[in-house]
Amino acid sequence: MIGQGSIVRAENLRKIYRRGAEDVVAVDNVSFEVAPGEFLAIVGPSGAGKSTLLQLIGVMDNPTSGKMSIAGSEVSGLSDAARTRLRRETIGFVFQHFGLLPTLTVAENIGLPLLLSRERSRDRVEFLLERVGLAHRRNHRPAELSGGEMQRVAIARALVNQPRFLLADEPTGNLDSVNSAAILRLFQELRQDGLTIIAVTHNEEFARSADRRLTLRDGKVVS
Amino acid sequence: MRTWLTIILANLFRQRLRNLVTAFGVAIAIGMSFSILSFQKGYENGVRAELDRLGAHLLVVPKGCPYDAASIALHGASWPCYLKSVYLETVRKTPFVACAAPVLMTALYEEKSGEQQVYCGVEKNILQLRRGWRIDGVFPEGTGELLVGSELAKSNGWRLGQKVALPGLKNETGRISGILHPTQGADDFFIYVPIRDAQRYFRHPGELTHILVQLTDPERVKNVVEELRGCDAGLEMTIVPLSHLFQTIQHLIENTRLLLSCVALAALLTAACGVSNTILMAVSERTREIGVLRALGASPDAIFGLIWAETTVLCLVGGLSGLILALGSASLVETWLRQQLPYAPPERLIAPDVVTLLSCLGVCLLLATFAALIPAWRASRLSPAEAIREGAYTA
Numbered sequence: 001m002i003g004q005g006s007i008v009r010a011e012n013l014r015k016i017y018r019r020g021a022e023d024v025v026a027v028d029n030v031s032f033e034v035a036p037g038e039f040l041a042i043v044g045p046s047g048a049g050k051s052t053l054l055q056l057i058g059v060m061d062n063p064t065s066g067k068m069s070i071a072g073s074e075v076s077g078l079s080d081a082a083r084t085r086l087r088r089e090t091i092g093f094v095f096q097h098f099g100l101l102p103t104l105t106v107a108e109n110i111g112l113p114l115l116l117s118r119e120r121s122r123d124r125v126e127f128l129l130e131r132v133g134l135a136h137r138r139n140h141r142p143a144e145l146s147g148g149e150m151q152r153v154a155i156a157r158a159l160v161n162q163p164r165f166l167l168a169d170e171p172t173g174n175l176d177s178v179n180s181a182a183i184l185r186l187f188q189e190l191r192q193d194g195l196t197i198i199a200v201t202h203n204e205e206f207a208r209s210a211d212r213r214l215t216l217r218d219g220k221v222v223s
Numbered sequence: 224m225r226t227w228l229t230i231i232l233a234n235l236f237r238q239r240l241r242n243l244v245t246a247f248g249v250a251i252a253i254g255m256s257f258s259i260l261s262f263q264k265g266y267e268n269g270v271r272a273e274l275d276r277l278g279a280h281l282l283v284v285p286k287g288c289p290y291d292a293a294s295i296a297l298h299g300a301s302w303p304c305y306l307k308s309v310y311l312e313t314v315r316k317t318p319f320v321a322c323a324a325p326v327l328m329t330a331l332y333e334e335k336s337g338e339q340q341v342y343c344g345v346e347k348n349i350l351q352l353r354r355g356w357r358i359d360g361v362f363p364e365g366t367g368e369l370l371v372g373s374e375l376a377k378s379n380g381w382r383l384g385q386k387v388a389l390p391g392l393k394n395e396t397g398r399i400s401g402i403l404h405p406t407q408g409a410d411d412f413f414i415y416v417p418i419r420d421a422q423r424y425f426r427h428p429g430e431l432t433h434i435l436v437q438l439t440d441p442e443r444v445k446n447v448v449e450e451l452r453g454c455d456a457g458l459e460m461t462i463v464p465l466s467h468l469f470q471t472i473q474h475l476i477e478n479t480r481l482l483l484s485c486v487a488l489a490a491l492l493t494a495a496c497g498v499s500n501t502i503l504m505a506v507s508e509r510t511r512e513i514g515v516l517r518a519l520g521a522s523p524d525a526i527f528g529l530i531w532a533e534t535t536v537l538c539l540v541g542g543l544s545g546l547i548l549a550l551g552s553a554s555l556v557e558t559w560l561r562q563q564l565p566y567a568p569p570e571r572l573i574a575p576d577v578v579t580l581l582s583c584l585g586v587c588l589l590l591a592t593f594a595a596l597i598p599a600w601r602a603s604r605l606s607p608a609e610a611i612r613e614g615a616y617t618a
């Protein structure tokens with residue numbers, strides 16, 4: 001059967017937002033698959049529905065219709081609690097705005113998903129601090145870091161629960177070209193280690209380095 | 224656990240001034256409730272203690288006196304009307320009466336100082352009622368002998384055996400035969416004299432102001448009251464059971480208490496609204512952050528708990544400050560209350576205790592939970608999609 005081994009499989013996904021009397025079709029009949037270890041870039045003009053699609057893949061929102069399966073199991077019918085667990089255990093999130101908690105240190109931010117799953121693993125946090133090259137910053141607060149450093153903390157946090165795939169929404173959108181290049185390098189290294197990555201991006205270099213790109217326009221896949 | 228605590232406390236520190244102002248509102252409300260509860264307890268205990276010191280089950284006062292004449296007997300003042308001594312015999316003969324002590328009480332003003340001096344003419348049987356009395360010297364039985372209260376003796380520098388001019392009475396002197404040990408009551412300022420002397424000094428021969436009655440069995444109050452009201456002399460006397468008097472005095476301040484309780488309740492509700500509003504604001508400011516937490520796998524319950532905990536810490540900080548404030552200002556409030564009340568026992572009016580303290584902390588927790596309900600519910604309903612919603616792209 002097709003897609004038996006895929007990590008993410010979307011079939012005729014639709015998302016319609018109701019805005020007053022008018023309906024906005026943000027994602028229109030989108031189908032695709034992502035194989036294990038693949039690096040997929042989602043591109044398209046502003047308002048094409050990229051973020052909306054990412055919300056659906058990340059089990060943060062329900063599609064209006066269509067099917068989504070993650071690691072072979074259907075997610076559309078899942079309860080809120082099951083979806084929360086799925087996000088916590090199988091998906092790593094990276095945001096354009098980094099999404100760090102300003103009141104926590106770098107190490108505490110990285111350990112946050114462990115806290116949410118009531119796990120305790122200092123070693124894992126230490127390993128990731130080294131991995132993203134921020135061991136010397138472990139006790140700093142986000143406000144004391146550069147944008148590139150903050151995004152590296154966010155990536156370390158996304159990896160702490162050993163997710164099946166990484167989901168990123170414009171991870172270099174708030175960074176200058178030097179920092180963008182560094183983050184892209186980090187993504188490529190992770191990809192080499194066998195991690196599956198799905199990233200929305202406006203960055204052409206970033207999109208070029210992906211294995212495959214999915215182009216959206218007006219909610220539809222155009223290529 | 225430590226990280227959660229860090230998150231909660233650090234979140235409260237993010238809007239220090241706003242949270243401080245909100246906590247101050249809680250402090251006022253909780254401090255006020257604590258003061259009011261302490262007052263109600265202190266007042267009740269004070270009145271009870273004062274009645275206990277009287278040592279009587281019944282008070283017999285002249286008919287036609289104002290009903291609160293009874294409270295005059297407690298504090299000492301001049302009486303507007305008198306009882307005939309002969310009724311004393313009637314009272315004594317009534318079944319279940321163990322002891323009937325006659326009193327002739329008068330307050331005189333000293334022209335020089337303008338101070339009031341209360342005199343009580345009594346018989347020796349008053350000692351049966353005042354079991355707590357300790358006397359240096361002897362109880363006055365001979366003509367011209369005096370028993371004086373400890374405070375009075377102290378302020379005048381009076382000694383045992385000394386011959387003194389009677390305050391407020393021209394050309395009268397007496398010899399101090401006894402000094403009363405401190406009682407913490409009004410007795411500390413009184414002069415006790417044999418009743419015949421008092422009748423002569425104040426020109427009320429054969430008359431009394433009231434009779435203190437002790438029963439053989441306090442359960443028989445009803446029988447004795449009925450018996451006394453039914454007899455011939457009953458037309459001239461008002462019989463006041465002291466348990467009644469207790470209620471009457473409580474009624475006197477009922478309005479004050481009700482008003483204070485309403486004010487406290489309003490303050491608590493206002494504080495709760497303030498807290499709710501502050502936390503709602505914090506939730507709306509942190510919409511995306513909460514979305515991120517949800518995206519990372521925090522359950523709605525965890526978010527609810529987080530906001531609830533923040534609210535509770537805020538309220539507890541306010542509540543504890545309020546309690547410290549209330550304890551610190553107790554004597555000030557006490558002074559003010561004494562000026563407002565129609566009747567106040569000499570005991571401390573504001574009597575804080577551990578139970579009241581804990582109840583107020585309980586109220587504080589309740590207030591926090593109540594105030595947290597809407598913001599915490601709202602926060603827990605936020606979608607994880609908030610983490611990557613449009614229009615929020617500033618780090």
Ligand SMILES: Nc1ncnc2c1ncn2[C@@H]1O[C@H](COP(=O)(O)OP(=O)(O)OP(=O)(O)O)[C@@H](O)[C@H]1O
Pocket residue numbers: 017018019024025026044045046047048049050051052053613
């Ligand atoms: N919560 C929402 N309610 C209503 N309409 C929405 C909502 N979120 C997105 N939309 C609309 O859906 C469409 C797709 O939005 P989306 O954010 O997915 O685009 P995007 O491709 O991520 O754009 P950008 O590149 O600017 O981030 C847009 O027309 C947007 O206005």
Ligand SMILES: [Mg+2]
Pocket residue numbers: 050051052
């Ligand atoms: Mg977007």
